[in-house]
Amino acid sequence: MNSIISLSVLGVLVLFLGILKKKTWLLPFILVGLMTSLVMTVLHWNMNRSLFHNMLIIDNTGVAFSAVMIFSTFLIFMFAAQYYRKVTRPLDDIYAIMIFALIGAVLMSYFGNLIMLFIGIETLSIALYVLAGSHKEAITSNEATLKYFLLGSFLSGFLLFGIALIYGSSGSFDLYAIHTYVVEHIHQGLPPMFKAGLFLLIIGLSFKIAIAPFHFWAPDVYEGTPTLLTAFMASVVKTASVVAMYRFFSITFFGIHGVWEMTVAILAGITIVIGNVTGLYQPNLKRMLAYSSISHSGYMMLAMVAFSGRTANALLFYAVAYSIATIAAFAILILIREARGNDYFGSFNGIAKNNRIEAFTLAVAMLSLTGIPPLAGFIGKYFLFAAAIEQGWLWLVIIAIAGSAISVGYYFKPIIAMYFREDQGTILQAGRPFKISILFLTILTLLLGVLPFLLSGLI
Amino acid sequence: MLTLILILLPLLTAIGIFFIRERRWVRNLALAAALIEFGISIAALIQYFLYCHCLLLFRLEWLAEYGISLKFGMDGLSMLMTLLTTFLVPIVIYVSFGQKVVRPSSFYSLIILMQAGLIGVFTSFDGMVFYIFWELTLIPAYFIAGYWGGENRIRITLKFFAYTFSGSLLMLVAIIYLYFRTPLPHSFDHIWLYASNLNPGEQIWVFLAFFIAFAIKVPVFPFHTWQPDTYVTAPYSGSMLLGGLMSKMGLFGMIRWMIPITYSVLNRTDGLFIIFPVIGIVYASLIVIRQDDLKRFIAYTSIAHLGLVAAGAMALNAQAMQGAMIQMVSHGINIVGLFIIIQYIELRTKTTSIRELGGIALKAPRLAIFFMIILLGSIALPLTNGFVGEFLILLGLFKYNVVFAAVSGLTIIFSAVYMLWMYQRVMLGNTNAVTESFTDLSWKEMMPLIAIVILVIWIGVFPGMFMKLAENGVGQIIGVVR
Numbered sequence: 001m002n003s004i005i006s007l008s009v010l011g012v013l014v015l016f017l018g019i020l021k022k023k024t025w026l027l028p029f030i031l032v033g034l035m036t037s038l039v040m041t042v043l044h045w046n047m048n049r050s051l052f053h054n055m056l057i058i059d060n061t062g063v064a065f066s067a068v069m070i071f072s073t074f075l076i077f078m079f080a081a082q083y084y085r086k087v088t089r090p091l092d093d094i095y096a097i098m099i100f101a102l103i104g105a106v107l108m109s110y111f112g113n114l115i116m117l118f119i120g121i122e123t124l125s126i127a128l129y130v131l132a133g134s135h136k137e138a139i140t141s142n143e144a145t146l147k148y149f150l151l152g153s154f155l156s157g158f159l160l161f162g163i164a165l166i167y168g169s170s171g172s173f174d175l176y177a178i179h180t181y182v183v184e185h186i187h188q189g190l191p192p193m194f195k196a197g198l199f200l201l202i203i204g205l206s207f208k209i210a211i212a213p214f215h216f217w218a219p220d221v222y223e224g225t226p227t228l229l230t231a232f233m234a235s236v237v238k239t240a241s242v243v244a245m246y247r248f249f250s251i252t253f254f255g256i257h258g259v260w261e262m263t264v265a266i267l268a269g270i271t272i273v274i275g276n277v278t279g280l281y282q283p284n285l286k287r288m289l290a291y292s293s294i295s296h297s298g299y300m301m302l303a304m305v306a307f308s309g310r311t312a313n314a315l316l317f318y319a320v321a322y323s324i325a326t327i328a329a330f331a332i333l334i335l336i337r338e339a340r341g342n343d344y345f346g347s348f349n350g351i352a353k354n355n356r357i358e359a360f361t362l363a364v365a366m367l368s369l370t371g372i373p374p375l376a377g378f379i380g381k382y383f384l385f386a387a388a389i390e391q392g393w394l395w396l397v398i399i400a401i402a403g404s405a406i407s408v409g410y411y412f413k414p415i416i417a418m419y420f421r422e423d424q425g426t427i428l429q430a431g432r433p434f435k436i437s438i439l440f441l442t443i444l445t446l447l448l449g450v451l452p453f454l455l456s457g458l459i
Numbered sequence: 460m461l462t463l464i465l466i467l468l469p470l471l472t473a474i475g476i477f478f479i480r481e482r483r484w485v486r487n488l489a490l491a492a493a494l495i496e497f498g499i500s501i502a503a504l505i506q507y508f509l510y511c512h513c514l515l516l517f518r519l520e521w522l523a524e525y526g527i528s529l530k531f532g533m534d535g536l537s538m539l540m541t542l543l544t545t546f547l548v549p550i551v552i553y554v555s556f557g558q559k560v561v562r563p564s565s566f567y568s569l570i571i572l573m574q575a576g577l578i579g580v581f582t583s584f585d586g587m588v589f590y591i592f593w594e595l596t597l598i599p600a601y602f603i604a605g606y607w608g609g610e611n612r613i614r615i616t617l618k619f620f621a622y623t624f625s626g627s628l629l630m631l632v633a634i635i636y637l638y639f640r641t642p643l644p645h646s647f648d649h650i651w652l653y654a655s656n657l658n659p660g661e662q663i664w665v666f667l668a669f670f671i672a673f674a675i676k677v678p679v680f681p682f683h684t685w686q687p688d689t690y691v692t693a694p695y696s697g698s699m700l701l702g703g704l705m706s707k708m709g710l711f712g713m714i715r716w717m718i719p720i721t722y723s724v725l726n727r728t729d730g731l732f733i734i735f736p737v738i739g740i741v742y743a744s745l746i747v748i749r750q751d752d753l754k755r756f757i758a759y760t761s762i763a764h765l766g767l768v769a770a771g772a773m774a775l776n777a778q779a780m781q782g783a784m785i786q787m788v789s790h791g792i793n794i795v796g797l798f799i800i801i802q803y804i805e806l807r808t809k810t811t812s813i814r815e816l817g818g819i820a821l822k823a824p825r826l827a828i829f830f831m832i833i834l835l836g837s838i839a840l841p842l843t844n845g846f847v848g849e850f851l852i853l854l855g856l857f858k859y860n861v862v863f864a865a866v867s868g869l870t871i872i873f874s875a876v877y878m879l880w881m882y883q884r885v886m887l888g889n890t891n892a893v894t895e896s897f898t899d900l901s902w903k904e905m906m907p908l909i910a911i912v913i914l915v916i917w918i919g920v921f922p923g924m925f926m927k928l929a930e931n932g933v934g935q936i937i938g939v940v941r
Binding site for chain 2 (some may be wrong): 158367372373374378382383385386389390394397398401404407408409412416419420421452453457
């Protein structure tokens, strides 16, 4: 609750700062505000209470994921100054909308009622539709927002329809009430209406997470959206959607996961294959990262399928490792776009020669996403694979392994270009705070890989 | 404790060197660290023999709830391989002084990092930690070959990486699978993994995953296709690390992990899997004949020699396995020696083509003598290091299966003919335009070769200490198998 209130206040204050035309105050104020609400979120640790008749359930899972999402947003804002360096118009609206989107994400990690889930998703999505089109002079940005809006609102319809069907059969929006209903009816078979509702709900959430075959929006939207906001989409939004799915399944189907496991397993398998194979054929880093994010959705579904007491933790670790690496990659992408005007792999040639820190950061991010020890990404993958093997999903792990092996083919493209190819020697224009920020991300990736117990026994 | 220092020292040195800009400082510091590391490993050896055969164990909980602990130790096998690593790395670093290396801080940092990874692989007694170090060696190897390599390096090194990484992932699944078959509460500790409870069907799959991962690394036929290209394109330091040390990781993994866990598959299939290395011996020995490039020549002979080692390791008797351990050390020393000599030849003549060379012995008698001794070592002449290992392997293999022993033994002897023929074409005869101005080795250049030749003869004449180490290590493995 703390986090929702503090973030709302922060968002409104940011708008006021805009009215007062205090442009230079904006970013420091946001960073301090995010830190404050991060602290306030963490204060809810071990609180375990529900608010407004189970509308929101404050538990450790929710707190941990909210903290991670606020932290990711904090990291993204650290790169905002660099990204909007040449923009003269006031940016308070964009920043405020990002914070409002974050509120939606936080709601999605606390909900205890399907209505709240829907409100969270819509708060997040509507903010995102605006953000995707925030570079209004660029035709690609317009395309992105239109595509995202049309498909997104269409699939919100699926979600709502699913919720309605579940309500129709179980008579409640409350997750615990639905759980009771499922337990009572599991023996004589759940009615088709409930199953249909469940199926539609999974489709609606899959769209947000970008799970195949509902992933088609992702590459185009990622490519068109301003890069800083793409980083937000790829990290915070994905984490929020995954935790929403986790909450729904873990509470509603507590103890009886056979109902949905096979569906999600098949989706996970398809997603891993499509994400990785298509990723091989992308000409630029941004589209490649879109497919990378799709395939990582598949890996996270792997944890969902292999449901156990450790799933939340495995997901948390994976989400953190993935978010850090992805944000680092997008940060370097911002620099490359600024220096070269595009992000085709050819633009990365020879970057390592004059920009050691930047190249090193991107290399570590790519290796972490590939899952090479001793980086955070490996530990995340290990948790997922171990959970899946424990629950007997060996075939799915084999697919995931094959996907990881294929992913070398595209994650190494920027590394090869930066280190092994020659060029006339571009110098990237990164300020000192920017360099410190990316170095921080790199160290974090290494630290979580070497000392995973910092995060692994949390929830 | 010494085991931990052996891993941490290079790890910290690698990080430190990475940030030093001064060229001379970097390489001297790297060499100093490598030499200190060698000294520490000698200290570990002395400690090993003083408190006879105990493990120099270090243990720290890492991910306790997942059964992973940092468990490092030294038995005979680890000791042998650690000594080999700490002996060869200073030589590799010293020899690289002769070349002009761009970005020396990254280069030496990666070599030292690779050393840390190798020692971690050889000393870890926890399955997951073994895997982590196993992968850790891959990154430096990839970057050394990719950044400082020659022609077509991008394609070739990516193939190398993709190959080995795919194999490793299979091994990862196998290790995790084994973990859930260990007695409760599960653990990755090697004793628990050895005791894992698999039914025959599962065993075959676990065996295959291990076998493919290790066979790619060695490489064993038919997983060898990345190897010749990679050896050729990598800089000499990279080829030495790959051929001398990284290939041993695969063989070591077979002996430490694959055989104790899934030996029954080898028993049941009755030599089916030994056929692969044996085919590899014949195949590589035949291909060697047609090679003109010296580096490629060495790469193929390496497939043949290591094929024999792999066959020996899988023959499941103490003699062959002991021979395999000794031969791993010998091969590591010999192949590095051969690469050093080829590097000296290339530095002077700018070519590695056998056809273009000739008559070097007339101009450089010292080089010729060193070359001859190391060559004799690798074709296993009695009183050189190659003889001890190959003799034991063939003896053990003979007990296991006469046909395999005969085929591989004869082929190895046959390939000696080609190595001598290569020597004849490169070193003997008259000089030509390319070799006319060949200068002999300076004292500086001779230093690493002297160290290598001493070991070639030492292991050949007094193999006692090495045999003792191998015997102690192999004894435990064979104990599990029985």
